[in-house]
Amino acid sequence: MIELKNVTKTFTTGKKTVEALKDVSLKIKKGEIYGVIGFSGAGKSTLIRCTNLLERPTEGEVLINGVDLTKLKKGQLRKERNKIGMIFQHFNLLTTATVYENVARPLKLSNVPKHEINERVKKYLKIVGLEEKQNVYPAQLSGGQKQRVAIARALAQEPEVLLSDEATSALDPNTTSSILELLLRVNKELGITIFLITHELDVIQRICDRVGVMHQGELVEEGSVIDVFTKPQHPQTRDFVFDDANFKVPDSVKKGLSATGRIISLTFIGSSSSEPFLAAITKKYEVVPSILAGGIDQLKTNSVGKLLIHLQGETAEVEKAISYLEERQITVEEVAS
Amino acid sequence: MAEFWTEWGADITQALWETILMTAIPLAISIVIGLPLGILLVMTRKGGQAENRVFYSIANAIINVIRSIPFIILLFLLIPVTRIVAGTTIGVEGVILPLVVYTAPYIARLMESALLEVNKGVIEAYESMGIPTMKIIWSVIVREARSTIILGLTIATIGLIGATAMAGLVGAGGLGDLAYQYGHLRFEPVVMYVVIIVLIVLVQVMQTLGNIWARNLRKD
Numbered sequence: 372m373i374e375l376k377n378v379t380k381t382f383t384t385g386k387k388t389v390e391a392l393k394d395v396s397l398k399i400k401k402g403e404i405y406g407v408i409g410f411s412g413a414g415k416s417t418l419i420r421c422t423n424l425l426e427r428p429t430e431g432e433v434l435i436n437g438v439d440l441t442k443l444k445k446g447q448l449r450k451e452r453n454k455i456g457m458i459f460q461h462f463n464l465l466t467t468a469t470v471y472e473n474v475a476r477p478l479k480l481s482n483v484p485k486h487e488i489n490e491r492v493k494k495y496l497k498i499v500g501l502e503e504k505q506n507v508y509p510a511q512l513s514g515g516q517k518q519r520v521a522i523a524r525a526l527a528q529e530p531e532v533l534l535s536d537e538a539t540s541a542l543d544p545n546t547t548s549s550i551l552e553l554l555l556r557v558n559k560e561l562g563i564t565i566f567l568i569t570h571e572l573d574v575i576q577r578i579c580d581r582v583g584v585m586h587q588g589e590l591v592e593e594g595s596v597i598d599v600f601t602k603p604q605h606p607q608t609r610d611f612v613f614d615d616a617n618f619k620v621p622d623s624v625k626k627g628l629s630a631t632g633r634i635i636s637l638t639f640i641g642s643s644s645s646e647p648f649l650a651a652i653t654k655k656y657e658v659v660p661s662i663l664a665g666g667i668d669q670l671k672t673n674s675v676g677k678l679l680i681h682l683q684g685e686t687a688e689v690e691k692a693i694s695y696l697e698e699r700q701i702t703v704e705e706v707a708s
Numbered sequence: 709m710a711e712f713w714t715e716w717g718a719d720i721t722q723a724l725w726e727t728i729l730m731t732a733i734p735l736a737i738s739i740v741i742g743l744p745l746g747i748l749l750v751m752t753r754k755g756g757q758a759e760n761r762v763f764y765s766i767a768n769a770i771i772n773v774i775r776s777i778p779f780i781i782l783l784f785l786l787i788p789v790t791r792i793v794a795g796t797t798i799g800v801e802g803v804i805l806p807l808v809v810y811t812a813p814y815i816a817r818l819m820e821s822a823l824l825e826v827n828k829g830v831i832e833a834y835e836s837m838g839i840p841t842m843k844i845i846w847s848v849i850v851r852e853a854r855s856t857i858i859l860g861l862t863i864a865t866i867g868l869i870g871a872t873a874m875a876g877l878v879g880a881g882g883l884g885d886l887a888y889q890y891g892h893l894r895f896e897p898v899v900m901y902v903v904i905i906v907l908i909v910l911v912q913v914m915q916t917l918g919n920i921w922a923r924n925l926r927k928d
Contacts, residue, residue: 423836425832425835425836448838449838449839449840450838451838452835452836452837452838453837453838455836456837457833457836457837459829459832459833461829463827463829463830463832463833464830464833465830465848465851465852466827466852466927466928467851467852467854467855467925467926467927467928468851468927476847477834477837477839479847480834480839480840480843480844480847481837481838481839508927508928509927509928510927510928521833524833525837528837534836
């Protein structure tokens with residue numbers, strides 16, 4: 372559906388050149404939700420803007436349904452763009468137009484027949500739950516409602532793909548949840564492929580099927596959310612996955628604990644999260660586990676539990692306990708002290 | 709009061725009418741020139757939709773040059789051109805061209821700054837939907853800037869009213885001329901005061917109308 376091939380983008384300001392994207396390739400399948408996560412400055416915004424050529428790649432190909440957008444003439448590009456909806460962090464609505472007009476105007480400007488405009492506006496405002504607000508101006512709406520209008524505007528074009536550029540980053544957690552729900556529904560019920568970028572791990576966890584991690588202009592890791600989440604490979608990915616406030620143990624505490632035993636993190640998927648492993652190892656081996664932090668994250672398709680524990684005991688016993696855990700499909704990792 | 713009005717009423721209304729005419733006609737022509745010119749400046753500037761360094765630099769320089777010349781000098785400087793274009797250099801007809809030359813670049817500047825204020829993100833959103841550039845300019849940029857445009861035009865109108873006072877020098881009449889000819893040269897200070905009051909009222913009315921209009925267009 373979407374394929375980026377060796378996309379490179381360099382920005383030149385004066386004498387300075389910045390390589391925002393370094394040879395990035397990725398494939399997004401029809402009907403999936405693909406998320407790219409990265410800290411600010413990682414190049415993810417440039418990446419998504421290259422997907423509909425708001426930013427023209429310096430090198431590489433951008434294929435949408437096999438058509439290379441970089442090779443198209445202006446008019447053809449406009450037609451292709453019509454099939455790609457986009458939503459933004461700051462909504463980007465017309466301030467001088469009502470909710471209805473905000474959805475209707477792009478349709479008018481794309482020469483959609485009049486009666487159809489009315490039908491589409493009504494339909495999509497209903498989907499986003501704002502049919503009551505159609506005569507209101509954006510200034511009177513909350514952030515979440517504005518994003519809903521923007522989503523309705525994008526959907527009204529009846530695109531095959533929806534690009535989301537940090538669409539929930541300016542919203543509070545509750546509103547973020549409701550917007551994510553909406554995006555999930557859009558994906559499931561309308562079958563629209565979604566490509567999103569975010570710096571919030573939560574967004575990836577909750578709605579994405581696959582994830583890519585960007586770091587300094589490169590796509591450093593890619594895979595299904597559950598794989599990347601439970602077995603992060605690249606240091607940058609680990610940073611994201613373990614960035615949960617719960618798992619930040621103060622260095623002073625860590626130092627004291629590592630003197631008396633080992634600090635390890637346990638990651639378990641799905642049903643195994645409810646079994647009493649710690650009780651089992653305490654009984655079986657000469658070890659004393661104590662819990663430092665823990666939690667269960669709900670991913671789109673599965674739940675993932677994480678536990679940070681301190682394991683006290685003879686080295687041999689601790690080793691045995693660890694292998695016992697590993698045999699039960701728990702990912703065990705030593706936390707660097 | 710009544711006596712004053714019988715003596716001067718006709719002159720004042722005549723002068724007021726001339727001032728309105730000398731403001732309205734050049735204003736209309738200046739908008740027709742200034743608005744597209746402002747749009748072109750925005751489009752051709754660096755990073756614009758139709759970036760064109762040569763056009764932008766030339767237009768920019770010409771506007772700056774014209775805007776540096778005081779109207780009274782412009783009025784005389786343009787006499788040969790005015791004669792060709794209007795066929796006369798006196799009366800209301802003789803003053804329209806200089807007033808347009810004076811006002812159009814000013815309006816272009818005001819339009820430019822109004823259009824530049826429009827949120828780039830909105831423009832980008834429309835670009836991402838594949839809307840043609842010309843439609844974006846008209847239906848998004850100009851539309852979003854409407855309120856600021858009206859305020860700019862109000863400022864331009866008031867500047868224009870001020871400039872018409874000098875039109876008396878080429879016999880175009882108007883309120884400024886009346887105040888100068890009678891009030892100053894013929895020692896009729898009351899006429900000057902009354903004219904000043906009429907001008908104050910005129911400017912106040914224009915500004916108030918402009919503000920109300922702009923506020924109604926503003927929805928944020």
